[in-house]
Amino acid sequence: MRFEARSKDGGGAAAxxxxxxxxLPRAETIIDAxxxxxxxxxxxxxxxxxxxxxxxxxxxxxxxxxxxxPFEARRVGGGMVAANLAQHLATSMADRPAGWKPVVYCWRxxxxxxxxxxxxxxxxxxxxxxxxGYKQYRKHxxxxxxxxxxxxxxxVLCGPTGSAKTRVLQALGDAGQQTLDLEDCAxxxxxVLGGVPGVEQPSQKGFETRIATTLERFDVTRPVYVExxxxxxxxxxxxxxxxxxxxxxxxxxxxxxxxxxLDYLLHDYAYLGDDGAAxxxxxxxxxxxxxxxxxxxxKQWAVDHDLAALFGELMVMHYDPLYxxxxxxxxxxxxxxxxxxxxxxxxxxxxxxxxxxxxxxxD
Numbered sequence: 528m529r530f531e532a533r534s535k536d537g538g539g540a541a542a543x544x545x546x547x548x549x550x551l552p553r554a555e556t557i558i559d560a561x562x563x564x565x566x567x568x569x570x571x572x573x574x575x576x577x578x579x580x581x582x583x584x585x586x587x588x589x590x591x592x593x594x595x596x597p598f599e600a601r602r603v604g605g606g607m608v609a610a611n612l613a614q615h616l617a618t619s620m621a622d623r624p625a626g627w628k629p630v631v632y633c634w635r636x637x638x639x640x641x642x643x644x645x646x647x648x649x650x651x652x653x654x655x656x657x658x659x660g661y662k663q664y665r666k667h668x669x670x671x672x673x674x675x676x677x678x679x680x681x682x683v684l685c686g687p688t689g690s691a692k693t694r695v696l697q698a699l700g701d702a703g704q705q706t707l708d709l710e711d712c713a714x715x716x717x718x719v720l721g722g723v724p725g726v727e728q729p730s731q732k733g734f735e736t737r738i739a740t741t742l743e744r745f746d747v748t749r750p751v752y753v754e755x756x757x758x759x760x761x762x763x764x765x766x767x768x769x770x771x772x773x774x775x776x777x778x779x780x781x782x783x784x785x786x787x788x789l790d791y792l793l794h795d796y797a798y799l800g801d802d803g804a805a806x807x808x809x810x811x812x813x814x815x816x817x818x819x820x821x822x823x824x825x826k827q828w829a830v831d832h833d834l835a836a837l838f839g840e841l842m843v844m845h846y847d848p849l850y851x852x853x854x855x856x857x858x859x860x861x862x863x864x865x866x867x868x869x870x871x872x873x874x875x876x877x878x879x880x881x882x883x884x885x886x887x888x889x890d
């Protein structure tokens with residue numbers, strides 16, 4: 528059971544108590560009244576979590592609803608909500624000024640957010656409830672991705688592993704260009720070695736929320752630079768409309784020698800040498816793609832912290848063949864890509880590479 532009945536308020540007073548998704552950018556504070564677990568799965572960017580029911584309390588209310596009916600569930604749940612609201616008023620809301628105007632939401636704009644709004648308005652704050660709650664915001668995220676993706680003037684940065692595409696993308700952003708950093712949205716570098724130690728990937732919904740939030744900031748009449756990605760980044764899937772737009776868009780290919788790419792990888796992935804055993808375990812994912820002998824050799828190099836030998840073979844034997852197969856098949860305009868030949872991929876080379884890409888795009 529969800530502790531979420533629809534409010535029956537009507538008329539002008541009710542209208543003042545409600546906000547729409549379009550009002551969110553102007554909201555002074557956005558409060559997520561759902562449980563911590565719901566908040567962790569995904570939430571409106573910038574929202575703070577002030578749950579009116581904890582995860583355990585919501586389970587208790589749901590069990591009561593199923594076993595004893597809605598009255599008992601609301602009687603017990605109402606007491607829990609009141610206690611939690613009192614706690615928020617005494618702590619996270621204690622220093623809010625008299626003119627505070629928060630927008631509150633729950634799963635679908637029901638009793639959880641409605642209860643909080645009622646109490647906040649009784650205090651004297653001009654609190655409003657988000658109509659439709661998170662469910663309505665989720666529809667907005669999907670609509671943004673579906674509507675804006677086909678309009679994007681994408682320029683896709685291509686190049687085999689070690690071509691510094693992510694760093695070049697960041698340099699383009701520093702130079703004032705519009706960039707869509709999907710790996711940053713995914714908290715992952717997009718390969719078998721792409722997981723960032725100690726950093727969890729967001730949920731699929733959270734990933735899509737990050738993408739939609741970025742897309743909304745773009746001027747669709749100007750170019751947007753994005754790194755070439757496969758359908759999945761780690762365990763997350765790119766939204767189909769965006770992936771299709773990327774695959775049909777013009778490409779810019781960074782061309783660098785093996786030595787330059789290896790130097791870049793040794794610098795950019797140096798942290799992988801901190802835990803050789805954990806690094807070795809990642810190669811279990813390549814069984815069936817590489818021979819057992821090769822995987823055993825790579826694992827030993829990982830344990831021995833011999834990243835130069837490991838990354839050198841990974842490039843030549845795994846990533847480069849994979850790039851040749853996937854990029855040419857997935858990015859339809861790679862054959863006509865603007866080629867940017869570079870001799871080095873050191874950090875101080877990135878601004879110059881970005882400048883060359885911008886100049887080529889302008890021609």
